[in-house]
Amino acid sequence: MANAEQREFKTETQKMLDLMINSIYTNQEIFLRELIANASDAIDKIQFESLTNVDLLEGDSDFEICLDVDADEGEFTISDNGIGMTYDEVIENIGTIAQSGSQEFLQKLQEHQNDEDAVDFIGQFGVGFYSSFMVADKVTLITRAPQADKGVKWVSEGDGTYSIEKVDKEERGTTIKLDLRDDFTAGGDEIDVTDRQTIQRLVKRYSNYVEYPIKMKFYPENEEGETEEEVRTLNTMKPLWERNKQDVSEEEYSEFYQEVFQEWSDPLEVIHKKVEGLVKYTTLLFIPEQAPSDIYSEDFEQGLRLYSKNNFVMDNCQKLLPDYLRFVRGLVDSPDFSLNLSRETLQDNKQLKIIGKNLEKAVLKRLKKMLEDDWEQYLKFWSEFGQLIKSGVNMTYGDKRDKLVDLLVFPSSHSDEFTTLEEYVERMNEEQDKIYYVTGENEATVEKLPQMELLQEKGLEVLYFFDEIDEFVINNLAEYDEIEFKSVLSGDLDLLDEDEEDDEEDDETEELLAAIEENLESKVDEVRLSKRLKSSAVCLVSAEAGLSMSMEKVLEQMNQ
Numbered sequence: 001m002a003n004a005e006q007r008e009f010k011t012e013t014q015k016m017l018d019l020m021i022n023s024i025y026t027n028q029e030i031f032l033r034e035l036i037a038n039a040s041d042a043i044d045k046i047q048f049e050s051l052t053n054v055d056l057l058e059g060d061s062d063f064e065i066c067l068d069v070d071a072d073e074g075e076f077t078i079s080d081n082g083i084g085m086t087y088d089e090v091i092e093n094i095g096t097i098a099q100s101g102s103q104e105f106l107q108k109l110q111e112h113q114n115d116e117d118a119v120d121f122i123g124q125f126g127v128g129f130y131s132s133f134m135v136a137d138k139v140t141l142i143t144r145a146p147q148a149d150k151g152v153k154w155v156s157e158g159d160g161t162y163s164i165e166k167v168d169k170e171e172r173g174t175t176i177k178l179d180l181r182d183d184f185t186a187g188g189d190e191i192d193v194t195d196r197q198t199i200q201r202l203v204k205r206y207s208n209y210v211e212y213p214i215k216m217k218f219y220p221e222n223e224e225g226e227t228e229e230e231v232r233t234l235n236t237m238k239p240l241w242e243r244n245k246q247d248v249s250e251e252e253y254s255e256f257y258q259e260v261f262q263e264w265s266d267p268l269e270v271i272h273k274k275v276e277g278l279v280k281y282t283t284l285l286f287i288p289e290q291a292p293s294d295i296y297s298e299d300f301e302q303g304l305r306l307y308s309k310n311n312f313v314m315d316n317c318q319k320l321l322p323d324y325l326r327f328v329r330g331l332v333d334s335p336d337f338s339l340n341l342s343r344e345t346l347q348d349n350k351q352l353k354i355i356g357k358n359l360e361k362a363v364l365k366r367l368k369k370m371l372e373d374d375w376e377q378y379l380k381f382w383s384e385f386g387q388l389i390k391s392g393v394n395m396t397y398g399d400k401r402d403k404l405v406d407l408l409v410f411p412s413s414h415s416d417e418f419t420t421l422e423e424y425v426e427r428m429n430e431e432q433d434k435i436y437y438v439t440g441e442n443e444a445t446v447e448k449l450p451q452m453e454l455l456q457e458k459g460l461e462v463l464y465f466f467d468e469i470d471e472f473v474i475n476n477l478a479e480y481d482e483i484e485f486k487s488v489l490s491g492d493l494d495l496l497d498e499d500e501e502d503d504e505e506d507d508e509t510e511e512l513l514a515a516i517e518e519n520l521e522s523k524v525d526e527v528r529l530s531k532r533l534k535s536s537a538v539c540l541v542s543a544e545a546g547l548s549m550s551m552e553k554v555l556e557q558m559n560q
């Protein structure tokens, strides 16, 4: 290394390295994702440049990323045939920290120098190449830019200095060799980075959809017990969401859904959107056919998967969709997500908020369309997830709530079918000024209620609320389309025509009522003469301002 130049890292770079080496990051395995993401970016770049200057390719356009391990030496190597770097570029890019957003980063680093939560803000910035030092005590990078005579070798032990020199390198691109810390080799306390299966697993997890092949040599034994070299491609590559939706078949969506989200059935609906606006993202969402059995449990932790340019960032991100849409499966890929987006920093992520709002809108729009275009399918959806939509009505307000209200359907006395509120209102006759509902166990019990008689006779439709949450939802709404909801079980229904109005109760009746009231003592508040009964002799009602019977039941259960 006679002509190698020794240089020092910029102070901030060293500070960052120290933080990293002292393992502020608990998730060291992400080093692999970072290196693969850099390699993939470098290939993107040469591919782009070669469009206008094909000579840059030097005849090599089989783009690939190759991984190799050497368990005896404790080494891991990654090579790409991307754009490489010139001498000056190495100094500029590799000697300086976090090219992207560096100013803000450095300022924060200084503010928090000895802070325990340094990890949180480091997570917001690309740690990229430096993450190698989490698993390696020496990093060697050899790179050659296209059409350059010489390559460049950069070596550092993460101790504040690095050496850099010109070397010969035949192939274009970059090779990075890690001399692993003992902890990260066979027998160490951490993951064994020299183990091919481990590497395979990490690639699947973090880099499965990187669009260039990530290859590694394996040495399986053949039938004669001899080992044979076999080059395997570790990633699936095809990020389905990057394709045009016109080119993706229903089967492909289903296959992807089942493989990635470990589902067994086909999705009920697929939403695939590419958005280029204030925020740039692609999303692929699935509405499942069946609700998972633990969807109402407190520990239910299902969210969307985040990618940044095909690199896996995070699973089960629950911040994107509101809780009532927690049944939606899928992913969002945005170049605006940092690879190291941490759960702690999600809270204040503006892009995430905007994306989340858009996704919610898109899901509601799709559900509305399903309701309008495919009633059968909507009922299937409703039987699985209707409860959650109802809870959504309770959790939202304004326009969004209106959209959710449009998704509500109930059984009713009109027919055996469910009805939307809109359809109910369309069927109302001219004099009707209320939306009537009845709470109860099921159709048989509510249809037997004496209160129903009068309504039936007058041809008034009654919504059936068999779900305990229904009445809560409706009480919250109070009205639909400026029409009040009215329980047929509460107070007086005020339904009689003028000429049917009864005369004042006579003395005899009053006496009778008083006697019954005395007899029932504390069991009822009041005994009244009813105007609503036809063939039944008596019925129980709730006081006008009191709780309905089903609400009383809910509260009773809650008290137990």
Ligand code: ADP
Pocket: 038, 039, 042, 080, 082, 083, 084, 085, 093, 094, 097, 098, 099, 100, 126, 127, 128, 129, 130, 173, 174
């Ligand atoms: P980031 O990727 O967030 O910019 P890194 O520290 O990972 O930060 O990388 C710094 C820069 O080094 C990259 O922006 C790129 O210009 C260069 N670089 C890193 N890896 C490679 C590679 N494999 N090939 C070419 N250039 C690379």
